[in-house]
Amino acid sequence: KAGVTQTPRYLIKTRGQQVTLSCSPISGHRSVSWYQQTPGQGLQFLFEYFSETQRNKGNFPGRFSGRQFSNSRSEMNVSTLELGDSALYLCASSNGGTGGLGPLHFGNGTRLTVT
């Protein structure tokens, strides 16, 4: 079974630009979550989608948004990029059911650098 695939692996953007990151979950997984990983803060939860609906949202500004498609693939968008948005963005999929916890399966991440 193929794992979680994130594209692209690396991105370099300029302040003020916007960016879209993509995540393909493991086949059959309906939950997709996004995390921001930085050296000082560790992993911080951005949001989770389940069956095309946002089920949970973390404490990030509205510049961070996401969506999920009918095939469970997910995209994350960051608008008006700031230097502090430089981080590794991780996607995780799970086969946990409605309201349920499933083990997270992580991708290798997209490394975003904002200059």
Add this chain to the structure above:
Amino acid sequence: GNSVTQMEGPVTLSEEAFLTINCTYTATGYPSLFWYVQYPGEGLQLLLKATKADDKGSNKGFEATYRKETTSFHLEKGSVQVSDSAVYFCALAFGNTGNQFYFGTGTSLTVIP
């Protein structure tokens, strides 16, 4: 609020040494607790979990016991190997609200032969 605190790294041990990585948590309810591991060049993966107080999670020789009275979930292994070199993350989540996990900052472990 909900949060997880892990011991600062990096940790360096000799092969066959005893490992403890401390993890404490703050939670507004009764969470499930997890340890995730990230091996070099790989994505994070679940190592073990415990869903209620006094449960012990175990996998690959690692163990952690859910201690409600001390709000802790310390990771232990009796004899580490070079292949255990990785970054270890403690995390909590609530089973009735979907997959929103709260992670610690991670502890890097290096095992030398």
